[in-house]
Amino acid sequence: MAVRERCVLATFGVGGVIISTIEERLTAGQALDTLVLIGTTKGLFTLRAGPERETFALSGPTFPGEEIYSTCIDNRGPRTRLFVGSVSNHWGPVLRRSDDLGATWREEDHAALAFPDDTGASLARVWQLTPGPADQPEVFYAGVEPAALFRSDDSGRTFSLMRGLWDHPHRPQWVPGGGGMCLHTILVHPTDPERLLIAVSAAGVYRSDDGGDTWSASNRGIVVPFMPDQPAPEFGQCVHKVARDADDPDRLYLQHHGGIYSSDNGGDTWEPMTSIAGMDFGFPVVSHPRRPGTAYLLPLESDEYRCTPGGHCIVWKTEDGGETWRALTNGLPQHDAHLTVLRDGFTTDGLGQCGLYFGTRTGEFFASTDDGESWRELASHLPPVMSVRAAPVR
Numbered sequence: 001m002a003v004r005e006r007c008v009l010a011t012f013g014v015g016g017v018i019i020s021t022i023e024e025r026l027t028a029g030q031a032l033d034t035l036v037l038i039g040t041t042k043g044l045f046t047l048r049a050g051p052e053r054e055t056f057a058l059s060g061p062t063f064p065g066e067e068i069y070s071t072c073i074d075n076r077g078p079r080t081r082l083f084v085g086s087v088s089n090h091w092g093p094v095l096r097r098s099d100d101l102g103a104t105w106r107e108e109d110h111a112a113l114a115f116p117d118d119t120g121a122s123l124a125r126v127w128q129l130t131p132g133p134a135d136q137p138e139v140f141y142a143g144v145e146p147a148a149l150f151r152s153d154d155s156g157r158t159f160s161l162m163r164g165l166w167d168h169p170h171r172p173q174w175v176p177g178g179g180g181m182c183l184h185t186i187l188v189h190p191t192d193p194e195r196l197l198i199a200v201s202a203a204g205v206y207r208s209d210d211g212g213d214t215w216s217a218s219n220r221g222i223v224v225p226f227m228p229d230q231p232a233p234e235f236g237q238c239v240h241k242v243a244r245d246a247d248d249p250d251r252l253y254l255q256h257h258g259g260i261y262s263s264d265n266g267g268d269t270w271e272p273m274t275s276i277a278g279m280d281f282g283f284p285v286v287s288h289p290r291r292p293g294t295a296y297l298l299p300l301e302s303d304e305y306r307c308t309p310g311g312h313c314i315v316w317k318t319e320d321g322g323e324t325w326r327a328l329t330n331g332l333p334q335h336d337a338h339l340t341v342l343r344d345g346f347t348t349d350g351l352g353q354c355g356l357y358f359g360t361r362t363g364e365f366f367a368s369t370d371d372g373e374s375w376r377e378l379a380s381h382l383p384p385v386m387s388v389r390a391a392p393v394r
Contacts, residue, residue, distance in 0.1 A: 032392040034349050035101065036357055037082065038365065038379075039068025039387035044084055046102060047378060053355055053369040056378050062102065065089065070344070072129035073391040076137040080393045083156060085126025085142070093123045095142075097156055101393060113142055113150055113159050119166065121146055128344075130186040133193040143183030147174060147200040149212065162212045170203065170217065170235050177201030177238050177257075184343055185242045189266075190249050197242065197252075197267055204237035205254070207267050221270035225258040240283045241343045247292035251321065255285040255343075260297060262322045273322030279309055284346035288371070289354055293321040296328075296372060298341045298358060307338040315356070317372055331375035332366065339364065342386055349390035359385025 036047035036056070043061025063086055070085035082098040084105070095112050096105045115121040124145040132139025132151075140152040142159055148166050150159035165171075174181060182201050189195035194211045197218070204219040217235040224230070224237055238257035245251035250266040253273075259280045261270040279299045288294035297316045301309040308314065313332040316325045333339075340361040349355035356372050359365045363382035368375045 032394055034351075034355060034390060035073060035080075035393045036349070036367075036388065036390040037071040037073065037084075038359055038382065038385060039071050039084070039086075039344075040359075040363075040383035040385050041067050042383035044068050044071070044086075044102075045379070045382060047365075047367075056367070058379050061383075062105070063088075063096075066094070067125075067386065069125050069127055069386055070129045071387055071389045072131065073389050073393070074131045074140070075391060075393070076131055076134055077155065080391075081155065083129045083140075085129055087125050093125050093144075095126060095156070108157055110158075112152075112157060113144065115148070116161055119161070121148070124180065125182075127182040127184045128186050130188065132188055134190075136193060139193075141186045141188070141196075143186050143198065145180045145182040147171075147181045147183040147203065149183055149186070149196075149198055151212065164208065164213045165198070165206065165215050168206070168215055173235075174200065174203040175236070185239070187242060187244050187252075190244075195266070199239040199242050199254075201240065202236065202238035202257070204235045204239050205242065205267055206235075218267035219270070220268065221272075222254070222256055222261055223259065223272075241285045243285045243287040243295060245292060245321075246288055246290050246294065251293075253285045253287055253295045253322065255282050255297065257281065257303065260285070260322070273318075274325060276316050276325050277309070281306070282341075283343040284341055284358070286346050286348055286356065289348050289350040290352045291319070291371075294319050295322070296346070296356065297325070298346055300340065306340050308340075311336045311338050313337040313339050313366075315358075315372055315375075328368075328372045328375070330373060331368075331377075344387040345385050347388045347390050349392060351392060355390060357388050357390050359388050361385065 034049045038045040043064040045060030047056040049056040066086040066088050068086045072083040074081045084096045096107045098105045128143035130141045140156045142150040149162045152159045185199035187197040196208045199205050206215045207218040208215045219237045222237045240255045243253045252263040254261040260273045263270045282299035286296045300306045312334045315328040318325050346358040356368045361384045365379040
């Protein structure tokens with residue numbers, strides 16, 4: 001969550017001052033807990049800690065046996081609202097929401113997310129759940145498989161297919177990545193709600209400047225090593241994740257199937273960032289929520305061996321927009337740690353002294369509450385972790 005994307009909570013009076021955002025409540029000295037949602041292949045687990053984030057209590061699973069591909073913590077409205085997108089072996093894709101921090105959950109009587117009949121498509125899974133602009137608390141986006149973008153104008157009760165992307169002329173030529181044809185990244189511009197950026201595996205980055213009516217491919221400069229006859233196509237890039245800088249909304253960080261890139265012009269063009277020990281493969285990229293030029297990567301050895309290189313679990317940090325990177329290892333296993341972290345398995349809680357959290361395919365879960373300088377294992381032996389989200393809550 002970037003500084004400009006401050007989450008709105010219910011208004012409270014403190015000394016005669018109206019406080020309406022998390023940032024203002026923290027400044028006023030109001031203590032907030034931290035909630036972490038962990039989506040796994042066997043249900044939803046949660047971690048909750050007090051304001052100091054010293055001790056985290058683990059609970060779950062909720063929705064046991066369901067695959068939790070996406071979660072969201074939405075702090076814009078009068079209360080914190082949670083969303084979960086899962087796949088049930090019996091009922092297929094399910095979207096649920098909670099207004100009491102997960103004590104109870106609601107699923108609409110109708111299918112909130114469904115393709116119109118004329119598309120001939122059916123929903124396979126929900127890959128991404130993203131709040132809309134801070135000043136439009138009813139707007140909500142969902143990225144799904146097969147790759148499509150849906151918008152809700154009633155806080156997730158109903159969604160409509162964004163036809164501008166679905167009917168794009170490139171769509172018939174899109175091909176799925178290893179995980180399917182998933183729309184896995186949705187970035188809403190913090191000052192211009194008409195500007196949207198999405199990423200699809202394996203179609204690449206697309207951008208809209210008119211609220212989703214029209215879209216253009218935004219992959220210029222991204223080299224595709226597995227397409228030697230056309231190394232820099234207009235589209236077809238297997239983008240794994242995109243993150244936005246805390247201060248400059250036009251600065252983006254991108255993890256690609258064969259490299260790491262940044263853009264200083266909102267995705268018009270991309271430049272390769274400094275390689276990390278020759279290892280360019282990985283899934284997640286996370287930007288610091290408050291510090292300009294600061295981002296984190298957790299690379300894997302290669303496409304062929306999708307585990308932490310050499311059995312060393314290393315988070316890499318840049319503080320200069322990708323010019324240089326520093327290894328963060330304090331508290332992370334450095335021997336025989338053959339771990340895998342997926343694209344949504346790494347996140348931040350949005351606080352100034354930011355908490356960073358990631359889970360692995362082998363069920364370990366790690367956290368840092370000092371910008372990544374030190375880490376501790378909060379849980380082990382969980383089912384494979386697919387998605388992680390965290391935020392302060394009241």
